[in-house]
Amino acid sequence: MDPYPSSSSLIAQKTWELENNIITVDTPPASTNSAADASSDSIFYYDETAQAKFQQDRPWVNDPHYFRRVKISALALLKMVVHARSGGTIEVMGLMQGKTDGDAIIVMDAFALPVEGTETRVNAQADAYEYMVDYSQTNKQAGRLENVVGWYHSHPGYGCWLSGIDVSTQMLNQQFQEPFLAVVIDPTRTVSAGKVEIGAFRTYPEGYKPPDDPVSEYQTIPLNKIEDFGVHCKQYYALDITYFKSSLDCHLLDLLWNKYWVNTLSSSPLLGNADYVAGQISDLAEKLEQAENQLAHSRFGPLVAPPQRKKEEESQLAKITRDSAKITVEQVHGLMSQVIKDILFNSIRQSSRPRTEGSGPEPMVES
Amino acid sequence: MSSSSSSGLTFKLHPLVIVNISDHYTRVKSQMNPPVTSTATTSSSSTTTNNSNGSGDGGVTAVSAAAPPPRVYGCVIGVQRGRIVEIFNSFELLYDPVTHSLDRAFLEKKQELYKKVFPHFYILGWYSTGSDAEEFDMHIHKALMDINESPVYVLLNPLINPAQKDLPVTIYESELHVIDGIPQLIFVRSSYTIETVEAERISVDHVAHLKPSDGGSAATQLAAHLTSIHSAIKMLNSRIRVLHHYLVAMQKGEIPCENSLLRQVSSLLRRLPAIESEKFQDDFLMEYNDTLLITYLAMFTNCSSTMNELVDKFNTAYDRHSRRGGRTAFI
Numbered sequence: 001m002d003p004y005p006s007s008s009s010l011i012a013q014k015t016w017e018l019e020n021n022i023i024t025v026d027t028p029p030a031s032t033n034s035a036a037d038a039s040s041d042s043i044f045y046y047d048e049t050a051q052a053k054f055q056q057d058r059p060w061v062n063d064p065h066y067f068r069r070v071k072i073s074a075l076a077l078l079k080m081v082v083h084a085r086s087g088g089t090i091e092v093m094g095l096m097q098g099k100t101d102g103d104a105i106i107v108m109d110a111f112a113l114p115v116e117g118t119e120t121r122v123n124a125q126a127d128a129y130e131y132m133v134d135y136s137q138t139n140k141q142a143g144r145l146e147n148v149v150g151w152y153h154s155h156p157g158y159g160c161w162l163s164g165i166d167v168s169t170q171m172l173n174q175q176f177q178e179p180f181l182a183v184v185i186d187p188t189r190t191v192s193a194g195k196v197e198i199g200a201f202r203t204y205p206e207g208y209k210p211p212d213d214p215v216s217e218y219q220t221i222p223l224n225k226i227e228d229f230g231v232h233c234k235q236y237y238a239l240d241i242t243y244f245k246s247s248l249d250c251h252l253l254d255l256l257w258n259k260y261w262v263n264t265l266s267s268s269p270l271l272g273n274a275d276y277v278a279g280q281i282s283d284l285a286e287k288l289e290q291a292e293n294q295l296a297h298s299r300f301g302p303l304v305a306p307p308q309r310k311k312e313e314e315s316q317l318a319k320i321t322r323d324s325a326k327i328t329v330e331q332v333h334g335l336m337s338q339v340i341k342d343i344l345f346n347s348i349r350q351s352s353r354p355r356t357e358g359s360g361p362e363p364m365v366e367s
Numbered sequence: 368m369s370s371s372s373s374s375g376l377t378f379k380l381h382p383l384v385i386v387n388i389s390d391h392y393t394r395v396k397s398q399m400n401p402p403v404t405s406t407a408t409t410s411s412s413s414t415t416t417n418n419s420n421g422s423g424d425g426g427v428t429a430v431s432a433a434a435p436p437p438r439v440y441g442c443v444i445g446v447q448r449g450r451i452v453e454i455f456n457s458f459e460l461l462y463d464p465v466t467h468s469l470d471r472a473f474l475e476k477k478q479e480l481y482k483k484v485f486p487h488f489y490i491l492g493w494y495s496t497g498s499d500a501e502e503f504d505m506h507i508h509k510a511l512m513d514i515n516e517s518p519v520y521v522l523l524n525p526l527i528n529p530a531q532k533d534l535p536v537t538i539y540e541s542e543l544h545v546i547d548g549i550p551q552l553i554f555v556r557s558s559y560t561i562e563t564v565e566a567e568r569i570s571v572d573h574v575a576h577l578k579p580s581d582g583g584s585a586a587t588q589l590a591a592h593l594t595s596i597h598s599a600i601k602m603l604n605s606r607i608r609v610l611h612h613y614l615v616a617m618q619k620g621e622i623p624c625e626n627s628l629l630r631q632v633s634s635l636l637r638r639l640p641a642i643e644s645e646k647f648q649d650d651f652l653m654e655y656n657d658t659l660l661i662t663y664l665a666m667f668t669n670c671s672s673t674m675n676e677l678v679d680k681f682n683t684a685y686d687r688h689s690r691r692g693g694r695t696a697f698i
Contacts, residue, residue: 044397074574075390078383078567085566086485109390114483135480141473142459143395191565194592196573243574246393251527252385253575255534259561260382261599263568270654272565281661288668295675317672321665328665329585333592335658340596342651344603345641 043071043106043244046145051099060178064208067239069104070181070200074245074253076110081196083112084154085187093153095132096183097139097146105181105200105239108146111135150181157188157276159219159229160199167232170203181239192273192330203236210237220323222283223290265341270334280327284320291316378519378538379453379562382571384443384494385536387457388523391439392496399437438464440495440507442474443521444481444488452519453562454491456481462507469510492519498526500539500554508541509552517541520554534561 060066076096083092094112098105115128136148151173153166162170162182173180186197204210221229245253294316440462445454458477461470478490493511495504500522511518517540524535539554546553563571572595610632616622617629 042397044393046398073390075386077574078386078570081566081570082383082564083484085564112484131480131483134476138473138477138480141461143391143398144459145398187566190569194569196570245574246389248389248393248525248527249386249574252389252534253571255531256382256385256561256571257575257598258532258602259534260563260568260571261602263561263563264572264595264599265603267565267568269565270658315672315676317675321669321672324665324668328662329588331658331661333589335655336592337596338651338654340600344600345639346643347640 044108044246046099048145051147054100058178064204065210065237067100067103067105067179067181067202070107070183070239070241071101071104072107072198072241072243073109074243074249076107077196077198077243079110079112080152080183080185080198081187081190083110084152084156084185085191087154087156087187089156089188091154091156093151095148096150096152096181097136097144098149099146100149100179105149105179107149107181107183109144110152148177149179150183152183152185154185154187156186157279158186158222158225159189160184160186160197161219161221161229162201162203162232162236163225163228164232167203167235170201170236171206174203174205182236188273188276192269192276194269194330194333198241200239200241201236202239210234218319218322220280220319220326222279223286268334268338270331270338273330273334277327277331280323284323284327287316287320287323291320375450376540376557377451378557378559379451380521380536380538380559381445381453381455381562382567384454384457384521385523385534386571388439388441388494388496388521389525391441391459392523392525395437395439438495438497440469441493442477442490442511443492443494443519444485445491446487446489447491452491454519454521455488456485457494457521460493469507490514490518492521494521494523496523496525498524504554505541505552508554519557 076098080094080096083094086092092112093115094110096107096110098107098109100106113128114131132148155161155163161184166182166184170180170182173182180202182201182203184199184201189197439459441457441459443454443457445452445456447453458481460477461473462468463470481488490511492515493507495507500520504520508518508520520539520541522537522539524537526535528535536559538557538559540557541552542555543550544553545551576595613622614632617624
C-alpha cells in the first residue's frame with residue numbers, strides 16, 4: 001500500500017468501491033459499511049405516510065425505466081437463498097416485502113410460498129393467495145409493517161433471467177400491483193461459483209422499445225432454455241442490486257466469523273457440484289456440436305454470399321470458449337481448496353515415518 | 368441459573384436464526400424511535416438541526432432515553448434427530464409484557480403457515496433479546512412446554528460491545544433441580560455450534576464482507592477465493608498458537624497441569640494426518656486429474672476457436688481478391 005496518501009491510491013480505492021458496490025451509508029459523514037453506526041438503521045424505519053404518498057404519486061407510470069436500483073437486506077437475501085437451495089432442482093417461489101425510496105426499491109424481508117414450481121403455471125394457486133393474505137396479516141400484527149413489493153423465484157442451474165412465463169407474470173403484476181419487482185436466484189450456480197447468483201428485473205410495458213440496448217453481464221444459458229431466453233430478453237431490464245445490513249447485523253456477522261471459519265475451510269465445492277459440472281460439460285458438448293454444424297454450412301457460404309453476421313454478436317464458438325473457461329476456473333478453485341487442505345492436514349507425518357514430500361509449507365503443528 | 372447443562376443434547380444453530388432475531392429487534396427498535404431526518408419533526412429537534420449530520424445517533428439516543436430498547440420474543444423451529452437439535456429458522460411471537468401472556472392464536476396461525484412451506488420443521492423453543500435470562504421467562508418457557516416437552520431458550524444480547532470476542536447468543540435449557548427441598552425448573556446454559564449449508568455460508572460471507580458481486584476479472588475472483596481461505600487459515604493458526612503458548616507455559620510450570628486438557632490436546636494431535644490411505648490418495652489424484660483434464664479441454668476449445676477465427680479472417684481477406692467466380696474458398 002502507498003505509504004503516503006496520493007491521489008492515485010484514492011482513485012484506486014474509489015474504483016474498487018465502485019466496482020464492488022460498496023454501499024456508503026446515506027448519512028452525510030459517508031462511512032463505509034464496516035463502521036455502520038446506529039444512524040444507518042434508519043433504513044429500517046417504515047414511514048407510513050411517506051409510503052402512502054408515494055403510492056398516490058405513482059411516478060413510475062410515465063417512465064418505464066423509473067426504478068433503477070434495488071437494495072436487499074441481509075435477512076432477505078439469506079432467506080431467499082436458503083429457500084431456493086432447499087428446493088433442490090425444483091423451482092420455488094416466494095414474495096418479498098419492503099418499500100420504495102425514490103428510484104430504489106428496498107427489500108426488507110422475504111417469505112416462501114407453498115407453491116410447486118412448474119413450467120406451465122402462470123399464477124400462484126388460490127391457496128397460495130390465502131397464504132399470502134394470512135402471512136401479511138400476521139406480519140402486520142408482529143410489527144412488520146411493509147407491504148409486498150415483489151416476488152422471487154429460483155432457476156436452479158440455468159441462470160438468472162426471466163422466462164416467457166415469468167415475463168407475462170411480471171407484466172401482469174406491473175399492471176395491477178405496482179411497484180413490483182421480480183428477482184431470480186440460481187442456488188446451484190451460487191454454490192458452484194462461490195458467489196451469490198441473483199438478478200432483479202422489471203419488464204417494459206407492451207410495445208415499448210427501450211432506447212438503448214442494455215449491456216448485461218454475460219451468463220451461460222443451457223441449450224434447452226436458450227430459445228426462451230432469446231425471445232424475451234429484450235422485454236425486461238435488470239436493476240442494480242446492493243445489500244445493506246443493520247449495525248447489529250454487522251456486529252453479529254463479525255462475531256459469527258469467529259465460529260464460521262471452520263465451515264469456510266471445510267467446504268468442498270468439488271464434491272458438492274460434481275453433477276452440476278457434469279451437466280454443464282455435456283451441455284457445452286451439445287452446443288459445440290451445434291456450432292460445428294453451423295460452421296460446416298458456412299463453408300460454402302463465402303461463395304454464395306458473405307456471411308451475414310453482426311459485428312457485435314460473438315460467434316457461437318467464442319461463447320463456448322467463454323463458458324468452458326468459466327467452468328474450468330470454478331473447478332480449479334475447488335481443486336486449490338482441496339490441495340490446500342491436503343497440505344494443511346495430511347502432510348504431517350509421524351516422526352518414525354520418512355517425509356515423502358519435502359516441499360510445501362511447514363506443517364502448523366510440530367510432530 | 369447458569370450452570371452447564373447435563374442433558375447431553377448437542378445444539379446446532381443456523382446463522383439465519385441469528386440474523387432473523389437481529390432484524391426483528393432492529394425493526395422494533397427503529398419503529399419505536401423514529402430517526403431524526405431533515406424533514407421529520409420529532410421531539411428531539413431541540414438538538415439544533417444544524418448538526419443533524421452526526422447527531423443522527425445523538426437524536427436517537429435522546430429519544431430512546433425515554434424508551435429503553437424493547438425485548439422481542441419469537442419462536443424457533445427446526446429438527447431434532449436423536450440427541451442433535453438443529454435450529455433452522457424462527458418467527459415472531461406476540462407477547463404481552465403486562466399480563467405476561469403469549470398470544471396463543473397467533474402462535475398457532477404462524478405455526479400453520481410455516482408448516483406449509485417447511486413441513487419438516489417443528490417448534491423447538493423460543494427466543495428473546497436481553498442480557499440475561501429473567502424470572503418471567505420461565506412463564507413463557509412453561510407455556511411452550513405443552514408444544515415441546517423440553518423447549519430451548521435462545522437469548523441474544525443486542526448491545527453492541529466492540530470488545531466482545533464471542534457471539535452474544537446463549538442457549539438455555541430447563542432442568543428440574545431440587546432447591547430447598549422444592550423441585551424447581553431453572554435455566555441451565557448449553558453449548559452450541561454453528562451449522563450451515565453451503566448456500567447459507569456463501570450468502571452470509573457475501574453480506575458480511577461485501578464481496579464483489581459481479582463477475583469481475585478472473586484475477587479478482589481468484590483473489591477473493593484465496594483471501595477467504597487465507598483468513599480461515601489465519602484463524603486456525605491463531606487458535607493453535609494459543610494452545611501452543613498454553614502448553615509451553617504448562618511445561619515451564621507457570622500454570623498447574625490440567626490432565627483433561629492435555630488429554631484433549633493429545634487426541635487432537637493424534638487426528639493428524641486426517642486421512643491417510645491408499646484409496647484416499649487414489650481418489651484425490653483422480654480428482655486432480657479430472658480437473659487438469661477439464662483445463663486441457665478448455666485450452667483445446669480456446670485454441671480451436673482462435674484457429675477458426677483465423678481461418679475466417681483469412682477467408683474474408685482472400686475472398687476480396689478473388690474477382691472471378693468458380694474459385695473455391697481456401698479451407
